[in-house]
Amino acid sequence: MKVLVPVKRVIDYNVKVRVKADGSGVDLANVKMSMNPFDEIAVEEAIRLKEAGKADEVIAVSIGVKQAQETLRTALAMGADRAILVIAADDVHTDIEPLAVAKILKAVIDEEQPGVVLCGKQAIDNDMNATGQMLSALLGWSQATFASKLDIDGDSAVVTREVDGGLQTIKVSMPTIVSVDLRLNEPRYASLPNIMKAKKKPLDEKTAADYAVDVTPRLEITGTSEPDSRAAGIIVGSVDELVAKLKEAGAV
Amino acid sequence: MSVLLLAEVTDGELSIDATAKAVTAAAKLGDVTVLCCGASAAAAGEGAAKIAGVSKVLVAEDASLGHRLAEPTAALIVSLASDYSHIVAPATTDAKNVLPRVAALLDVMVISDASGVVDADTFERPIYAGNAIQTVKSRDAKKVISFRTSTFDAAGEQGAAPIETISAVANPGLSEWVEDKVAASDRPELTSAGVVVSGGRGVGSKDDFALIESLADKLGAAVGASRAAVDSGYAPNDWQVGQTGKVVAPNLYVAVGISGAIQHLAGMKDSKIIVAINKDEEAPIFQVADFGLVADLFTAVPELVEKL
Ligand SMILES: Cc1cc2nc3c(=O)[nH]c(=O)nc-3n(C[C@H](O)[C@H](O)[C@H](O)COP(=O)(O)OP(=O)(O)OC[C@H]3O[C@@H](n4cnc5c(N)ncnc54)[C@H](O)[C@@H]3O)c2cc1C
Numbered sequence: 046m047k048v049l050v051p052v053k054r055v056i057d058y059n060v061k062v063r064v065k066a067d068g069s070g071v072d073l074a075n076v077k078m079s080m081n082p083f084d085e086i087a088v089e090e091a092i093r094l095k096e097a098g099k100a101d102e103v104i105a106v107s108i109g110v111k112q113a114q115e116t117l118r119t120a121l122a123m124g125a126d127r128a129i130l131v132i133a134a135d136d137v138h139t140d141i142e143p144l145a146v147a148k149i150l151k152a153v154i155d156e157e158q159p160g161v162v163l164c165g166k167q168a169i170d171n172d173m174n175a176t177g178q179m180l181s182a183l184l185g186w187s188q189a190t191f192a193s194k195l196d197i198d199g200d201s202a203v204v205t206r207e208v209d210g211g212l213q214t215i216k217v218s219m220p221t222i223v224s225v226d227l228r229l230n231e232p233r234y235a236s237l238p239n240i241m242k243a244k245k246k247p248l249d250e251k252t253a254a255d256y257a258v259d260v261t262p263r264l265e266i267t268g269t270s271e272p273d274s275r276a277a278g279i280i281v282g283s284v285d286e287l288v289a290k291l292k293e294a295g296a297v
Numbered sequence: 298m299s300v301l302l303l304a305e306v307t308d309g310e311l312s313i314d315a316t317a318k319a320v321t322a323a324a325k326l327g328d329v330t331v332l333c334c335g336a337s338a339a340a341a342g343e344g345a346a347k348i349a350g351v352s353k354v355l356v357a358e359d360a361s362l363g364h365r366l367a368e369p370t371a372a373l374i375v376s377l378a379s380d381y382s383h384i385v386a387p388a389t390t391d392a393k394n395v396l397p398r399v400a401a402l403l404d405v406m407v408i409s410d411a412s413g414v415v416d417a418d419t420f421e422r423p424i425y426a427g428n429a430i431q432t433v434k435s436r437d438a439k440k441v442i443s444f445r446t447s448t449f450d451a452a453g454e455q456g457a458a459p460i461e462t463i464s465a466v467a468n469p470g471l472s473e474w475v476e477d478k479v480a481a482s483d484r485p486e487l488t489s490a491g492v493v494v495s496g497g498r499g500v501g502s503k504d505d506f507a508l509i510e511s512l513a514d515k516l517g518a519a520v521g522a523s524r525a526a527v528d529s530g531y532a533p534n535d536w537q538v539g540q541t542g543k544v545v546a547p548n549l550y551v552a553v554g555i556s557g558a559i560q561h562l563a564g565m566k567d568s569k570i571i572v573a574i575n576k577d578e579e580a581p582i583f584q585v586a587d588f589g590l591v592a593d594l595f596t597a598v599p600e601l602v603e604k605l
């Protein structure tokens with residue numbers, strides 16, 4: 046069984062985001078970019094499936110700008126076997142929408158025929174939380190989102206999902222799309238020798254046009270602004286003062 | 298314009314708060330029809346009919362709809378879609394599971410977690426953990442939107458709107474429910490509570506989380522947690538507040554032993570009054586706190602419980 050893992054290149058989660066003064070978006074030139082943290086968890090899970098003998102090959106796919114090569118090399122260094130880069134934009138500020146990403150992934154999946162797709166629950170840049178669900182709709186496959194536990198057994202998988210009320214466990218038919226949540230595993234770091242080895246692993250380059258997918262956005266971004274900032278507060282000197290302030294503010 | 302709103306129904310029970318908040322947002326777009334579905338949903342439908350601004354309720358009861366599985370729920374919504382310009386829901390985990398699937402089946406984009414309605418095509422939504430607010434104008438014929446409940450007030454009550462019973466569509470049969478693990482609690486629900494007390498890694502252990510809970514009980518509050526506290530096993534996953542957890546905006550939010558990473562702030566910085574208790578005066582949480590107390594939580598929290 047092949048495992049396909051879509052990985053997105055996003056602003057590093059430690060970087061303080063700056064909105065451009067002209068309101069045209071967020072400044073991404075010269076900022077540190079990394080693999081979406083949820084996708085690291087997905088890559089880790091895919092490698093564990095291979096180590097457990099449940100998968101034969103792990104394929105990482107990224108859609109976006111040419112620089113997403115680096116993200117794919119990270120996936121290869123972690124242990125993915127090969128990678129596919131689908132170039133769909135030239136400007137690092139262009140975000141490809143989940144619907145277009147899902148259409149491209151569907152085309153890749155039609156060729157590769159993986160048994161399972163492991164994607165992140167959410168990209169930490171656009172915070173959409175949509176691609177996995179959309180992909181499974183386009184394929185007509187089952188979906189198991191927000192997974193904190195995954196157990197694949199033959200033609201079905203048992204998945205525990207993090208939901209508002211607690212945890213839900215479902216059984217899905219294979220092939221399936223799983224979107225992974227934070228507590229599924231702790232991703233490994235790539236070792237230096239593996240980083241070197243990754244440079245020799247195959248990385249195919251394609252374009253959105255190769256798959257005949259139109260990536261024109263459906264949502265026109267008409268503005269990007271800073272959120273309202275909070276007025277500065279005060280440091281209180283004691284619990285008594287805190288209680289007094291809360292009473293004064295009518296909060297207790 | 299006509300809006301189909303997927304109500305938040307769990308085990309036959311309507312979450313009035315989440316649903317009524319989404320109704321407020323949906324009412325800005327047009328006539329609101331609420332869909333209640335589940336293995337049992339009639340009582341939920343009666344509750345939804347009394348939310349002010351709802352003009353009609355559809356009730357679909359079928360075993361296949363029983364555990365909020367995405368595939369049958371999405372199939373039902375798609376079968377109804379032709380009558381509506383907008384398909385919306387409160388941005389709960391259930392809705393986020395279902396709506397993108399609906400959108401893809403209709404070949405439209407989904408607008409997740411909208412925090413503002415500009416007009417029938419244009420919406421605001423937070424991106425980058427709430428560090429920026431994006432305004433998007435949809436070019437799609439039909440809009441599929443989840444609304445962030447923390448930014449909309451719940452709609453009030455009205456005399457009951459008409460209720461119509463509809464049938465489920467064929468179950469795609471791709472998945473089945475196995476079990477739910479839901480902790481029963483007498484405390485208020487996190488996303489609708491007026492007061493939230495959250496603990497972080499600073500609390501140090503599952504046992505010591507009882508301190509956070511005692512403060513919460515004193516204040517009649519819901520309990521929240523940072524990701525670090527959940528990952529460390531001090532608190533269950535459904536208590537996580539933040540970019541990838543729950544978004545809350547209570548009147549009072551008390552953060553105890555939480556450093557204030559942007560991913561945490563994303564879930565609570567719209568709270569009315571924020572209190573931070575942290576022994577590190579440099580902790581970023583103090584930058585958003587109205588009242589900060591630099592203290593060891595193991596002495597400050599018991600003292601606070603006593604003096605409140
Ligand atoms: C993809 C992604 C998604 C994430 N999503 C979320 C999310 O949804 N929600 C979330 O919360 N985080 C999220 N995070 C994690 C986030 O980046 C931080 O790691 C996390 O919020 C830190 O939790 P914390 O403040 O409890 O722990 P720490 O940062 O370790 O802070 C602990 C604090 O406790 C204080 N402290 C320690 N002992 C005491 C004491 N005795 N008395 C008083 N104070 C004390 C310390 O001074 C410190 O400030 C996410 C991260 C990633 C990468």
Ligand SMILES: Nc1ncnc2c1ncn2[C@@H]1O[C@H](COP(=O)(O)O)[C@@H](O)[C@H]1O
Pocket residue numbers: 050051052053054081083084106107108109141143146163164165166167168169171172173174175176177
């Ligand atoms: N451009 C992309 N390239 C590869 N994978 C992506 C891309 N966009 C989204 N994904 C995958 O879909 C997940 C959810 O993203 P989103 O729906 O944008 O929040 C991510 O964690 C990735 O696994």
